[in-house]
Amino acid sequence: MSTDTRGRHTESIHCRSTLFSIGVWTILRIAKEASSQLPSRGLVSVEACINDVSFRTVLEPDGKGSHWLSVDKALQDSCGIQAGEAVELKLTPLTDWPEPEVPEDLEKALMLDPGVFALWKDITTLARWDWIRWIRSTQNRETCMRRIDAARDKMAKGERRPCCFNRNMCTEPEVSRSGVLLDPPKE
Template sequence: MAKKNSTSRFEARLRRPVEPRDASWAFVVLPAEASARLPRRGRTTVEGTLNGQAFRATLEPDGRLSHWLKVDEALREAAGVAIGDAVVLEIAPVAKEPEPDLPPDLRDALADAPEARAAWDSTTTLARVDWIHWITSAKQPATRAKRIADACDMLASGKRRVCCFDPSGYYSKAFGAPEAADAP
């Protein structure tokens, strides 16, 4: 559930990520005060405006109990802004977190494990967001495959939430905003 008065308005600079070098997207790290108004430190979906242009996006955790926003080329163009510009953002958490897209490899694994699929279907949307985040945050294909197998085993055994996973990245330092190619 969203916190009362959870709309935040702030100014930030659109940054270019160091990697990938040819990125057409930019990013903004939310100020701590704006992030603190959100309902959770993990992935969180918001609605808002960037220089008056409406958008809906899922914020990523930055590993510092805050979030960052990926601004794709289409939103930048619609808002009439370029990387390096100062922009005004207004954001608020969505009333109900949307169902996450099920990655094809996880979908296939759940199809082959009916008990795991039944448990998956009985979990909350936020639990599914965290399961998917845990799986997709793996850096190596072998780690991702192991996490999918482990997820199916845990779900089939009755676990409704992924254990030992900090969706904010704060305690494990597993997540972070992209490194900016330009100085702040």
């Protein structure tokens, strides 16, 4: 694939998919044939288009070799879509990454040590995504806090990425089990 001057791949991927709900989440699973054309089985930064509404997002891996994205209420309203509807989706992979939202407890822990905070700022944006995904991939608050402590300790030793972390697994515990995105509920 070639890229343009803004870091976008010039070839777009098209697919059709149906939105579904898991709890309060509205999910759009990327068709496996389309997902296989993406540059990674892990996170992928893309420019997406649904119903002529373009937006940038990060596709999450589903743990089965494909990808998915969360479609929040604002995006549903902008696109005029809701769970249960099929949509045409256009994806253009990007080489640049948006900064991840850093959880407040992680940010506080990083700021306790100027060296760790400096390393956090020096690592790649994708590495920051990896640390955050590893830390939050559990619903257990105590485990999350232990992972924050472990991350700070590892970064203090110069480690730039979490060890032994499968980047191809789904890390949103509210919509996955054992690293795999849940299937749509049966009707």
